Amino acid sequence: HRISEKEIISLIKRLQKLKLKTVLCVKNVNEAKKYTKLNPTFIAIEPPELIGTGRAISTEKPALITNAVQAVKLAKNSTKLLCGAGIVSGHDVARAKELGSKGILVASGIVKAKNWEKIIGEFSRALI
Secondary structure (H helix, E strand, C coil): CCCCHHHHHHHHHHHHHCCCCCEEEECCHHHHHHHHCCCCCEEEECCHHHCCCCCCHHHHCHHHHHHHHHHHHHCCCCCEEEEECCCCCHHHHHHHHHCCCCEEECCHHHHCCCCHHHHHHHHHHHHC
8 A cells, every 4th residue: 555755745644753663665766766865764665566476576686676776775774685575485575685684584484384483484394
């Protein structure tokens, strides 16, 4: 569910004032560049066409991760990049980390897993 730029700015500021961590999902590098300036705790790059597909951003669109990493670094603040969309294996997680992501944002990769405890362990080991 996408919200307006005005709402995003207002929410990030409010959450920061409350000293809460913020995670802002963006669909492309241009949005990453724009919103990283707000210094959210995390920016998560998540192309909508890959969400819930099992087709991982780290294999389908690796340049999107590396370009988003650069966009976040250029802001020269404390924001860290996460990647999401289609992540279903430890290989997907390890590849995202190799490309510069500091972590992952995942929902259906765990919720739809036959053994969610096993997959969480696999994801965790790939981040080490």
